[in-house]
Amino acid sequence: MKSLFKSIEEKFYDKETPYLVIDLENVEEKYNILKHYLPFSEVYYAVKSNPHFEVLGLLNKLGSNFDIASIYELDRILSIGVCPDRISYGNTIKKSMDIKYFYDNGVRLFVTDSHEDLIKIAKNAPGSDIFFRLYLDNSGADWPLSKKFGTCSDNILSLVEEAKKMGLNPYGLSFHVGSQQKDIEQWDMALCLCKNIFDICKKNGYPLSMLNLGGGLPAQYLMKDHNNVNLYFSFIKKYLIKHFGKNLPRILIEPGRYMVAESGILVTSVILNTKKNDNDFYRWLYIDAGKFNGLIETLNECIKYPILTNRKGKKVEMIIAGPTCDSLDILYEDNKYLLSENLCEGDKVYFMSTGAYTSSYSSVEFNGFPPIKTYFL
């Protein structure tokens, strides 16, 4: 790890902190591991997790497909030469004109979870392949997804029938177990529910042929409270066969966090290491990145990044806060971090596993601070 920091410091010696470094080799490794363990699955990378051209270009080269949330992401993906048949419009919340924009650009794969959305798709993307998002309650996820997305099994059966009548192709199902899901059995339950819908649809004369497993695969953060991701793969495979047998439907998977999180190191500097009052128990460590320039997933201290420094000395529990004049911009207060009490202004503080949901979340200029810059190893 020290040699990694050294190579970062040598390569980016002239860059001002904070900045994000992405190791593209790590992304390639993750892609290959996934294809190794789930060779039958088609990867639809969730572009929102890290939309940098370098990442997209690499994944395109490796053969990945792309799951897209907006017309802006579509423009980006098309600009690197991806064929529209390798794209799914995976946002259940879409404007009519955006559906038309996807359709006019050749995309034929759309998600839905509501009657009102389906009408818009039928009108603006006639004949397209539709997959229906099943609502799951996401217990066990560090970043659960709530009722904002998905609908119940019963409603899906109605939507399938409706889609057919509207001239669309009811094609498959999707679900999402919640981001950073720790409980592998969530996939077992989800697949059981999906198989049931597959069976009923077949009986009703609307056979489905695609299953989208969504995302949810975990990345390595501070808490070691989940199994190695390779175990996830073997169990997902086992559950798939348990419920669907050897003749699997077409399988899609939408990794985002899994694919890019561990490729990123956010390099920050200490601004101030102080006790707010002489009689305080904890020290406050103020650094030059915070919730508004890269670390928004520390909201409610949900994602606990591993944090490393090179400073020696007695380690004490510290509260960590960002540089803005906003009290919300405290990263960790309930979960103190053990760091050297000798940390000084200018000392580097490395936030590991920051490749996902960091740079694109940055604010444009809160407190005047510019968005986080990204460099590539």
Place this chain on the structure above:
Amino acid sequence: MKSLFKSIEEKFYDKETPYLVIDLENVEEKYNILKHYLPFSEVYYAVKSNPHFEVLGLLNKLGSNFDIASIYELDRILSIGVCPDRISYGNTIKKSMDIKYFYDNGVRLFVTDSHEDLIKIAKNAPGSDIFFRLYLDNSGADWPLSKKFGTCSDNILSLVEEAKKMGLNPYGLSFHVGSQQKDIEQWDMALCLCKNIFDICKKNGYPLSMLNLGGGLPAQYLMKDHNNVNLYFSFIKKYLIKHFGKNLPRILIEPGRYMVAESGILVTSVILNTKKNDNDFYRWLYIDAGKFNGLIETLNECIKYPILTNRKGKKVEMIIAGPTCDSLDILYEDNKYLLSENLCEGDKVYFMSTGAYTSSYSSVEFNGFPPIKTYFL
């Protein structure tokens, strides 16, 4: 109100939602009201609340001074011709090189709340005027500030002495009662504590001569659970005289939210109005602005914006959510809003009082969506 919407729709008929409209006349009115009620105070506008050049230019013309959080805000303020003696560096978290940058550009007024920060100021901004931020616990505020900022009275007494010994000018005190403070008596308590520090410092041979009242004045949001702001002014004046007598120290005030919030209307459109399941009790209203493009202060549903539409029909309680594939991007779920059940795709939804802490908080491109655009009436 309807005529205001009509004039917005006429003037911006060719703009795509979402966008923010700022009424500069409203900002001017707020400035004049403040100067009318507190004529002895010097306004230091908190630039972070809305850093648009049009707002800054107007306030500069009106004679406002500026409270600044970063070197980037400093560049912006200097670029419109503001003299450095009308600027305070109001962030307690500063890099040494940033302090030097302010000093080299002529700024001589700095806040501090820690020994470590004071050493940096002494080295990089020798001889400057220093004000010390007193910690308050912010009960009664909708957006409290926590222990991230400020230090206790005892520590301030040490810092004052230390500053003097370092060749700085211990000049005054500041406090912040918390943003959107509903309890006017918080100012009474704060001023009592400040007067005590003034007295002790005078006795110790370090007389202070400036008092910075911070921000905290409320803007009109949905909850009518605070008094009219004019009452705040008269009580603040009363408390000042109660504690400091007729010979007030130099008084600074740092309004942000008060100055600009009510000048803003965020114009959004309905994407989808649906029930997630047939048997659900509440409807979901999905609109094209959310937490990541303008409405981040809906976090924990802290700030409840008044929301208006022109759509007629039976009003029902709705959950409101933004357009991204992120479950965090739900604006109001615990606090439902009564809106017409007939709202259709494309209907405008107006978020009132959105002039503060909206556009500069926008993410650069989360889910690909661009930052919110701002226009001026």
